[in-house]
Amino acid sequence: MAEKVREDKGILKSNAVRALIFLCIIAAAVVICTRTFGFADAERSNLVLEQYYDLEPDSVDVVYFGSSAVQRGYVVPAAFHEEGVSAYSYTCGTQPFVLTKYFMEETLKTQTPKLFLVELRGSCKGADDLAEVAVRRMVDNMKPSVNRYQAIHYITKYAEKGKNEVDTTGLSYYFPLLKYHSRWNPSKQPKYLGLDYYKGYGLDPEWSFTTRTIHPLPYETTQEAIAPETEEALNDLLDYCDTLPETKVLFVTSPYEASELGMHKLNYTTEIIEKRGYEVLNCLPAEVREEIGLNDETCYYNREHLNYYGSLKYTSYLTRYIKDKYDLPDRRNDAQCKSWEDEYQRLQNNLQGDYKKNYNKMMKKINRRIEKQNEEKGTGAK
Numbered sequence: 567m568a569e570k571v572r573e574d575k576g577i578l579k580s581n582a583v584r585a586l587i588f589l590c591i592i593a594a595a596v597v598i599c600t601r602t603f604g605f606a607d608a609e610r611s612n613l614v615l616e617q618y619y620d621l622e623p624d625s626v627d628v629v630y631f632g633s634s635a636v637q638r639g640y641v642v643p644a645a646f647h648e649e650g651v652s653a654y655s656y657t658c659g660t661q662p663f664v665l666t667k668y669f670m671e672e673t674l675k676t677q678t679p680k681l682f683l684v685e686l687r688g689s690c691k692g693a694d695d696l697a698e699v700a701v702r703r704m705v706d707n708m709k710p711s712v713n714r715y716q717a718i719h720y721i722t723k724y725a726e727k728g729k730n731e732v733d734t735t736g737l738s739y740y741f742p743l744l745k746y747h748s749r750w751n752p753s754k755q756p757k758y759l760g761l762d763y764y765k766g767y768g769l770d771p772e773w774s775f776t777t778r779t780i781h782p783l784p785y786e787t788t789q790e791a792i793a794p795e796t797e798e799a800l801n802d803l804l805d806y807c808d809t810l811p812e813t814k815v816l817f818v819t820s821p822y823e824a825s826e827l828g829m830h831k832l833n834y835t836t837e838i839i840e841k842r843g844y845e846v847l848n849c850l851p852a853e854v855r856e857e858i859g860l861n862d863e864t865c866y867y868n869r870e871h872l873n874y875y876g877s878l879k880y881t882s883y884l885t886r887y888i889k890d891k892y893d894l895p896d897r898r899n900d901a902q903c904k905s906w907e908d909e910y911q912r913l914q915n916n917l918q919g920d921y922k923k924n925y926n927k928m929m930k931k932i933n934r935r936i937e938k939q940n941e942e943k944g945t946g947a948k
Contacts, residue, residue: 609761609768611658611703617763618654619676619709625902626677627894628653630766631669632685633661635820638774639872642765643910645885650896652903653885655766660700663688664724664799667806668717672708674813681892682807682815683884686839686846687822689800690831692793693728701725701732705739715740727795762916764909774874775924776867777931780823785851789837790830800835804842814892821849821860821880823869847887849880858883863939864932874925875932 614637628651630636637657645651656673666684673679701721708714718739725732738745760771791797807815817839819832829850836846849855858879865876872880888894897903917925 607699607703609659609703610763612707613763614656614658614766614768615704615707618656618673618766621654621677622902622905623676624678625897625900625905626652626654626673626679627897628681628683628888629670629673629677629679630655630657630683630685631661631666632657632683632818632820633688634659634768635687635822635871636683636685637766637768638770639820639877639880640767640884641874641877641881641913642767643906643913644878644881646898646903646906647910648882649885649889650898651885651889651894652897652900652906653765655768657766657768658700658703660697661688661704662696662700662721663691664796665701665704665717665721667799667803668713668720669704670806670810670813671713672711675711675713679813680894681888682810682813683888684803684815684817686817686819686832686835687828689792689796689835690828692796693724693726694730694793696721696725696728696730696732698730698732702739706742724795724799728793764913765906769874769913769921771921772924773867773871774877775921775928777864777873777875777928777935778866778868779863780866780869782823782850782852782855782862783826783829786829787833788830789834790827791834792831797838800838804839804844807844808842815844816888816892817844817846818884819846819848819850821855821858821872823866824850847884861936861939863935873928875928 630640630653632655634657636655637659640653640655642653642655645653654673656669661669663686670682705714705717705721708717718736722732722734722736722739725734733739733745762769762771792800817836819836824832832848832850836848839846849858859882860872860876860879865872865879867873898907
């Protein structure tokens with residue numbers, strides 16, 4: 567009888583080991599499939615999140631959230647080299663503003679930033695404007711966690727309020743194989759566009775080194791209500807900001823050629839935020855753009871984005887502003903932040919290497935325009 571009991575226990579133990587091995591194989595297969603068949607886009611947005619997760623602990627003092635306007639407009643390594651501010655642009659193209667709360671929560675898992683910067687342009691958009699690719703650039707690349715699942719639940723419910731083509735079932739966010747099963751075929755892989763990342767700053771080897779004249783409208787204070795679902799998300803974000811014990815929040819409207827409607831909606835958003843006790847740095851008025859040093863003929867590559875030349879001016883202005891206003895430390899001698907200076911040097915090397923042709927072409931064009939403008943000022947021409 568005792569031998570029979572021992573035999574049964576041995577069988578149970580053996581089966582348990584087999585079951586454990588089987589579960590491990592399944593888990594490994596799921597991880598491999600997720601990486602192989604997960605989201606990938608031509609801008610390699612996954613690098614922004616992956617590189618953030620890999621940062622040294624307690625090395626980030628500022629996290630900047632927003633769309634490509636932030637990604638292309640704030641030169642993170644230059645902010646460190648000039649002022650010692652260790653920032654990170656946690657951004658992607660058309661980043662959904664309504665998910666900012668969840669992005670903040672994600673960044674706080676591994677860092678304790680002193681300041682969050684939030685770009686406000688996205689607050690002009692409602693559920694009708696939501697694009698699935700913009701959702702997946704961030705959500706699909708977040709690590710599995712309760713926060714990620716909450717973000718998925720929120721954004722799918724939000725998407726249902728508008729006319730868009732976002733997958734609202736949510737299943738493919740949890741099981742990417744459902745959406746990306748054809749990714750095994752090399753011809754189905756997106757063609758990389760060459761965007762290069764420096765602590766979240768995304769430099770495009772071509773667009774970032776071109777110029778286009780923009781025509782900003784005179785700034786006015788008229789207001790236009792934003793979409794109700796977006797206003798609800800904004801107030802939810804402000805409620806979350808109220809709970810942050812150690813991190814301040816500054817909302818920013820970065821410089822661009824805003825439409826009349828866009829300007830009016832930003833004014834509406836600004837009033838809500840300021841009534842809640844938070845500051846908004848508005849760079850739309852001409853006097854602010856002049857203080858930054860921006861020129862409508864030389865500093866943009868399209869009406870929405872600063873080029874590299876203009877980005878350096880905006881970066882210098884904003885970095886000095888937040889360093890003084892929020893008493894940010896100079897971390898240039900901090901060993902934990904050495905990689906920021908390394909990225910600055912990599913950027914400078916690329917300006918003399920891979921980017922040299924386009925960079926020099928842009929600067930020659932800018933210098934000619936500046937000379938022409940100076941001559942016109944000297945002769946009294948307009």
